[in-house]
Amino acid sequence: MTSIQSPPKLSLAEFLELPETKPASEYIDGNIYQKPMPKGKHSRVQIRLGTQINQVAEPDRIASAFPELRCTFGGRALVPDIAVFSWQRIPLDANGEIENTFEINPDWTVEILSPEQSPTRVIDKILFCLNHGTELGWLIDPQEKLVMIFKPGKQPEIKQDGDMLPVLSSLEDLLKLSAQNIFSWLTLN
Numbered sequence: 001m002t003s004i005q006s007p008p009k010l011s012l013a014e015f016l017e018l019p020e021t022k023p024a025s026e027y028i029d030g031n032i033y034q035k036p037m038p039k040g041k042h043s044r045v046q047i048r049l050g051t052q053i054n055q056v057a058e059p060d061r062i063a064s065a066f067p068e069l070r071c072t073f074g075g076r077a078l079v080p081d082i083a084v085f086s087w088q089r090i091p092l093d094a095n096g097e098i099e100n101t102f103e104i105n106p107d108w109t110v111e112i113l114s115p116e117q118s119p120t121r122v123i124d125k126i127l128f129c130l131n132h133g134t135e136l137g138w139l140i141d142p143q144e145k146l147v148m149i150f151k152p153g154k155q156p157e158i159k160q161d162g163d164m165l166p167v168l169s170s171l172e173d174l175l176k177l178s179a180q181n182i183f184s185w186l187t188l189n
Helices: 012-017 040-057 119-131 179-184
Strands: 025-028 031-034 063-067 071-073 076-078 082-086 108-112 136-141 146-150 157-160
Touching (some): 012 076, 040 063, 040 108, 040 179, 076 119, 119 136, 146 179
Antiparallel strands (some): 025 031, 025 076, 063 082, 071 076, 082 108, 136 146, 146 157
C-alpha cells in the first residue's frame, strides 16, 4: 500500500512572497484558494456599491471602500470583494500616501457570491473578519436577491426587497440602502 503525502503547507510569509494571481488568491489556514473570476452581476454590484460608499464617505473623510484589496491579519490573507476602512485606520506610508500593504482587518467586509463559490467558505471569511474586529459583514447573493448581514455576537439576518441594510455606524446618517437598491443596479433601465 502506497501512502500519498499531501504537499507541505506554506507559511503566510511564504504565501506573501508568491507572485500575484489573477483572480487573486487567498491564504486560509495554510491553504491557498483562488477566488473565482468575477462575472457580470458580481462586477456591477461591486463597482456600484464601492462607488456609492466612496461618494458619501470620502468627502468628509469618514471611510473609504477598496475593491479586491488584500488584507493580511490574524494569520490569513483575505481579499474581500469590497473592504471598507474608517478614514483614520487607512495605513499611510512615509509620504502620507495610502500603503500598498494592509495588515489590518477591514471595518466592513463585503462579499458578493458568485455561482461557483462555496457560501460556507465565504461565510467563514466574514466570520473570521468579525472575530478580528470587523464591525460589519455583508454577503450579497445576486442569484437569490438577498443580503445576509453579519455583526459581532449576533445571529445573521437576511435582508431582501425594501429591507434597509445596516452600514458602518459612522455612515448611518449618510448612506441609506435597501436590498432592492442593490439589486436594481443589475437592470440597466
